[in-house]
Amino acid sequence: MSTTRRAPAQPPELPGFVFQRLLGSGGFSDVYLYEQQLPRRLVAVKVLLGGDDLNETSRQAFIGEANLMAQVSSHPYIVTIFHADVAQDGRPYFVMEYAPGKSLSERYKTETIPIEEVLRTGVRVSSAVATAHQVGILHRDIKPANILSNDYGWPALTDFGISSAVDDDLADAAQGAGASAGMSVPWSPSEMFDDDPNPDVRSEVFSLAATIYTIAAGHSPFEQPGKPNGTIELIARIERGQITPITRPDVPRTLISVLQRAMSVRPNDRYQSAIDFARALQRVELELGYPPTPIDVPKLHIAAPDRSGVPDGDETSIRHVENIDAQGAYEGSRASQAERTSTRAIARVAAQQTTTPQVASGWSAAAEQPTTAAAIPRLDPSLASAPETPAHKVPDFGAAPELRINRGSERASTPVFERQRIELPEDTASGADIAALRSRGTVSQTSSMEHRGRQRGDHENPYGDAPKPKNSNLLVGILAGIIVVLIAVLVVLGWVFRPKDTPTGQGDAGQGPVTVGQQGFPPAPVAPVVVRSPDGYITFRWQNPDPQNGDTYYWRVSDKSQPGETTDEPTAVVGPSPEGVKVCIDVEIRRNGKTSAEPLVACYPQGS
Numbered sequence: 001m002s003t004t005r006r007a008p009a010q011p012p013e014l015p016g017f018v019f020q021r022l023l024g025s026g027g028f029s030d031v032y033l034y035e036q037q038l039p040r041r042l043v044a045v046k047v048l049l050g051g052d053d054l055n056e057t058s059r060q061a062f063i064g065e066a067n068l069m070a071q072v073s074s075h076p077y078i079v080t081i082f083h084a085d086v087a088q089d090g091r092p093y094f095v096m097e098y099a100p101g102k103s104l105s106e107r108y109k110t111e112t113i114p115i116e117e118v119l120r121t122g123v124r125v126s127s128a129v130a131t132a133h134q135v136g137i138l139h140r141d142i143k144p145a146n147i148l149s150n151d152y153g154w155p156a157l158t159d160f161g162i163s164s165a166v167d168d169d170l171a172d173a174a175q176g177a178g179a180s181a182g183m184s185v186p187w188s189p190s191e192m193f194d195d196d197p198n199p200d201v202r203s204e205v206f207s208l209a210a211t212i213y214t215i216a217a218g219h220s221p222f223e224q225p226g227k228p229n230g231t232i233e234l235i236a237r238i239e240r241g242q243i244t245p246i247t248r249p250d251v252p253r254t255l256i257s258v259l260q261r262a263m264s265v266r267p268n269d270r271y272q273s274a275i276d277f278a279r280a281l282q283r284v285e286l287e288l289g290y291p292p293t294p295i296d297v298p299k300l301h302i303a304a305p306d307r308s309g310v311p312d313g314d315e316t317s318i319r320h321v322e323n324i325d326a327q328g329a330y331e332g333s334r335a336s337q338a339e340r341t342s343t344r345a346i347a348r349v350a351a352q353q354t355t356t357p358q359v360a361s362g363w364s365a366a367a368e369q370p371t372t373a374a375a376i377p378r379l380d381p382s383l384a385s386a387p388e389t390p391a392h393k394v395p396d397f398g399a400a401p402e403l404r405i406n407r408g409s410e411r412a413s414t415p416v417f418e419r420q421r422i423e424l425p426e427d428t429a430s431g432a433d434i435a436a437l438r439s440r441g442t443v444s445q446t447s448s449m450e451h452r453g454r455q456r457g458d459h460e461n462p463y464g465d466a467p468k469p470k471n472s473n474l475l476v477g478i479l480a481g482i483i484v485v486l487i488a489v490l491v492v493l494g495w496v497f498r499p500k501d502t503p504t505g506q507g508d509a510g511q512g513p514v515t516v517g518q519q520g521f522p523p524a525p526v527a528p529v530v531v532r533s534p535d536g537y538i539t540f541r542w543q544n545p546d547p548q549n550g551d552t553y554y555w556r557v558s559d560k561s562q563p564g565e566t567t568d569e570p571t572a573v574v575g576p577s578p579e580g581v582k583v584c585i586d587v588e589i590r591r592n593g594k595t596s597a598e599p600l601v602a603c604y605p606q607g608s
């Protein structure tokens, strides 16, 4: 976007539209807010300048922009174009979605954008750019000012005014308008400063990263506070790859590494596509324990996935979802799930180069949890396969985490003293008892009474090594036996008729498991994905196989070295922990006062 000091032109008379106000002005056009009469809605109308300001090249470029935008404008993060025409006074115009929110340019200058939102925005805009690439369009002017914010608070990529076709044979008239003249230096890669620039998708990766850097740092990547930052200085730094260090303390090192790589001077050293860059950002989200933002790209343009190792149901699929959780969802850590809502048809894509079926299935389902309003093809983050350079090594998703769910069959190997064993219905065991059993290395889903029986049953003789009773003591023995049995029966009755769904047996700090009702347990979480960041934090994510409203998760480190925690998100972060030290967590689903009968046990590293 170029700034201009010219006075805006008069808004044209447009039948069916009522002028409201000027929204902004560009080099060759003005953008106005109109109210469309039928259907009634606010729209932004971009109108090409007329009169002496207009030449044929500009006209062709304007038409080209409308045509290019139309090809990709069904994307959730690209401004939608509705209509194009020529006004009665001869000026071409096009009508587009009105994006009422602040652009990223306005925001980064006035506020500190949370890192979670920075990452989410990065993935979303990358998916928009990747979508344009898939239909052969280079945007060529990716920068914060060209990312508006729509009704839902979603980023909305706009201004395809200097866009061009990726391939020469797709070259569009838009390129004719002197594209390089519109280049925005602070977000441009060095190849754009060549005498005969020949940008490709990796140039866009650079600009995407420069944009994300900018909204994270609060300034563009080659600007140096307190020093000259003119075009010449900026170009010199860009060509040297002299990125200004980010001083903001909460920017994770892994994000800095990702951005550095994406802004490498040599295109070959960058991520080779916008999708690869988006995947790298997703990995940072995972490391930080944020829900990974789906990469939304059109189904039709995704290469057929490699199905090897992918279980049925995890391959490309389309699902229709319903949810209109919109405004307000943009802020806060819950935003990602709500924002997955989309009313546009996008497909869900499976995983190529899936490491294990478990991982693939885990992520696919994780993306399904929120209700969404469209068929959304999502790239599985576990498919992340961008080639990594050693200097920018990111966590390895290749190692499938250990998945271990205790099974009742394990009980067979546990010594049991049959006479004292009192089996309760499995679902009457309290979570605390299950936890106690677990901590002793026995099996869950048996009753506390059973456990007590086991303890005594470690010897064949219930009296241990004591001498056998003499006949004279027989009566006393029988009475004692009866008393024991009576006590046991009372305990059983107490359990059976205790108030249902009342929390009991709270664990540490009141966060332990709660009573398991008679109607059964919520299922155990499944399909863990575990990632260790370079600074030693281990992020666990898992899948709820039967998600229901209000489900929460209780997790704790298996060695109980820390109190457990309850979380709404299927994720937990532990650490920092030294490399090579095995860390496991137990995770249970809590639902309506009940908790999974058996935990998911996930470990990092696997099998060590």
Ligand SMILES: Nc1ncnc2c1ncn2[C@@H]1O[C@H](COP(=O)(O)OP(=O)(O)OP(=O)(O)O)[C@@H](O)[C@H]1O
Pocket: 001, 002, 003, 023, 024, 025, 026, 027, 028, 029, 030, 031, 044, 046, 079, 096, 097, 098, 099, 100, 148, 158, 159, 161, 182
């Ligand atoms: N869909 C929209 N909704 C709301 N505001 C918009 C919309 N499109 C553009 N604007 C506003 O209008 C201003 C001008 O938009 P435009 O795309 O013409 O910018 P530009 O990049 O300066 O122009 P040029 O196409 O000459 O590069 C923008 O700064 C933006 O604030």
